Amino acid sequence: MKATRLLCVLGMAVALLVIGPTTPVDADTEHATHTGHGVVTVEARHPRPGNAIHYVVRLTWSADGHPATGAVVTAAPVSPSGVPSPTVRLTPLDSNGRYGGTIRFNTPGTWTITVSAGRPQTSAVIHERRG
DSSP states (O other), X not given: OHHHHHHXXXXXHHHHHHHOOOOSSOHHHHHHTTOSOEEXXXXXXXXXXXXXXXXXXXXXXXXXXXXXXXXXXXXXXXXXTSOBXXXXXXXXXXXXXXXXXXXXXXXXXXXXXXXXXXXXXXXXXXXXXXX
16 A cells, blocks of 8 residues: 555656646746737728728737737828828727728829837838729
8 A cells, every 4th residue: 555655656756747847827928928019911902982992900919929909000091192191090890900991092193001000019001002
């Protein structure tokens, strides 16, 4: 009986040495979560009537790739002649960091659209050729 207990205790000690101590979340991983800058990806462009396009963008954190939810995301279009159009606030579409909004293009040429967010901080430029 004592030999069985001794073998059991030794077996558990060996298992702890092999597995090592465990923690629920690695400290380095926890520190890196939701840090860094934002990454904007254009996921879709849907043409709309009236020379407009509805954009769907995804905002993620650079350090871990997690979706950035609850952000204020805007798109600031500038015409080919350099005249700014009204800034469009992109609305949240889901809990996976997707935001959407429609931009109207009133003149032909290549437009510059700057998509920005404050947290996580980011700025990305889209070039859109119209008509």
